[in-house]
Every structure is written in C-alpha cells, then in structure tokens.
Amino acid sequence: MTIERQELENYLNKLLSPQLFTDYGPNGLQIEGTSSIKKIAFAVSATAESVATAVEKKADALIVHHGLFWRFHGPKTLTGSFAKRVMPLAKNEINLFGYHLPLDAHMTVGNAATIAKKIELYPLEPFGDYKGSPLGVKGNFARAIKASELQQKLEKILGHTVLLASPNEDQTISSMGIITGGANSEWELARREGLDSYLTGEMSEHDWHESKEAGIHMFAGGHNATESFGVQALMETISQEFNCECFYIPSSNPA
Numbered sequence: 001m002t003i004e005r006q007e008l009e010n011y012l013n014k015l016l017s018p019q020l021f022t023d024y025g026p027n028g029l030q031i032e033g034t035s036s037i038k039k040i041a042f043a044v045s046a047t048a049e050s051v052a053t054a055v056e057k058k059a060d061a062l063i064v065h066h067g068l069f070w071r072f073h074g075p076k077t078l079t080g081s082f083a084k085r086v087m088p089l090a091k092n093e094i095n096l097f098g099y100h101l102p103l104d105a106h107m108t109v110g111n112a113a114t115i116a117k118k119i120e121l122y123p124l125e126p127f128g129d130y131k132g133s134p135l136g137v138k139g140n141f142a143r144a145i146k147a148s149e150l151q152q153k154l155e156k157i158l159g160h161t162v163l164l165a166s167p168n169e170d171q172t173i174s175s176m177g178i179i180t181g182g183a184n185s186e187w188e189l190a191r192r193e194g195l196d197s198y199l200t201g202e203m204s205e206h207d208w209h210e211s212k213e214a215g216i217h218m219f220a221g222g223h224n225a226t227e228s229f230g231v232q233a234l235m236e237t238i239s240q241e242f243n244c245e246c247f248y249i250p251s252s253n254p255a
Helices: 005-016 048-056 080-091 101-105 111-118 147-158 184-192 205-213 229-242
Strands: 028-031 039-045 061-066 095-098 121-127 136-146 163-165 172-178 197-200 217-220 245-248
Touching: 005 028, 005 061, 005 095, 005 229, 028 080, 039 048, 039 229, 048 061, 048 080, 061 229, 101 111, 101 229, 111 121, 111 136, 111 147, 111 172, 111 229, 121 172, 136 147, 147 163, 147 172, 147 197, 147 217, 163 205, 172 184, 184 197, 184 205, 205 217, 229 245
Parallel strands: 039 061, 039 245, 061 095, 172 197, 197 217
Antiparallel strands: 028 095, 121 136, 136 172, 163 217
16 A cells, blocks of 8 residues: 555654654654655664665665654764765655654553563553653553563563663562663652662663662663664554555664
C-alpha cells in the first residue's frame, strides 16, 4: 500500500504529539524525500550504516529515534561523516523522520513503556520531567522481585549486559521508574518519588556509588539497547495502520 508523505507525517505527529515537548532538536520530518511512500525502514539512530541499509533495501522513508540535527551540535557542514548520513538520503529521495523525547515518553509505543510491559510493571504512570514534559514511566511489579533476578531478566529482554548498583542484590524490589538512554542522573527522582529502583541506559561512576548509597537499585542496560523497543513498537503500529511494508534495522552498538 502507498502512503502519501503528508498523511504519514500527520499520523506520526498526532500519535506522538511532538508539540508538547521542548526537545534537544527538531522532531518530525527532518529530510524531505519522495511524496509517495511504499516501504518504511526503522532504526534507533540515523547513522551511515542505517542509511546505507535503507538505500540498499529501497526504502522510501526512514523513521528513527535519534535524528540528524541537534542543538548542541550547532551548524554543521555537509562534509565528512555527516555527509555520509545526509547525502544518500537526499540523493535517493528517502524521507527521514526523527522523534526523540516523544518516543521516549509515549505511554503505548514509548521506549520506557514497552520495556515496562515486558517486565510486568503496572499500572504505568508518566515519570520524569524535562521542561514540563515526562520522559518515561513508573509503576509497580506484579510480584516483588529480587534485584539480582531482575538484572538477569533484563539482560534476557535487552540482549545486553545490565549494570546493577544495589545496596543489596538479595533485596526484593516492588516499584521502578524507567527513563531510557542517557538519563543516568534521574535515579534521584526515583528516590524522591519513593520508588525502589530505576532503569536507564547509561551509568556514570559517581551515580553507581550515590544511587546504591541512597538505597536505590539502579540498572543500566545500554543506551541503544534500552531504546530499541519503542521504534519497533512504532513500526508495528504503522504497519497495522497503513498495511505497508516495514522493516527494522538493528545496530550492533554496545553503548
């Protein structure tokens, strides 16, 4: 089935509500390509590798969590590694859509929400705050679970080594806050809200010490690994909504 670019853009903007977020860069259509879309690629990040795969498989659109334009990068020339990401998309008229915080926070297809469902955390509520918008979810476990047991469960789900900073790995956990990616400092918010544990993608040296000393079981399962589920949930939703051909491009990024 063929989708018009404007129809897909309208659907994504309605579903993910990017206007509600003050983000680190633009959300939505980042590179305009062909107006008619038959095949859509999905990836965590718009990298030279994911772009090359989208070109090779003749995708008309690439939808990612990490797009190409970030305020902290400032203006960039179309040279070097950046050109290897941008130019193939433009040359092959591939539309690039990027949704950052909206895909982190979404209560159905969001990165945090999809992981929360897999570890049986409910009922889910918005969690975290960045300039007035939530960043993830929080909830209670269907049954209390040992910290060490949850670490093993997360490693199976994420397919990635999970770091655990814990005051006692044999203690049971009944609640958790989740913000995926590089939100390592937000364990403090979990403590303030009376949660037992916190899951994110990255962990700094000082957060490892400080979280466990504060009595929070902090888990870090990799930035890419914790943010691979939202874009795949979005892919399933779009595939069902539009009955179009979709495919996911995994990344071997261990970070």
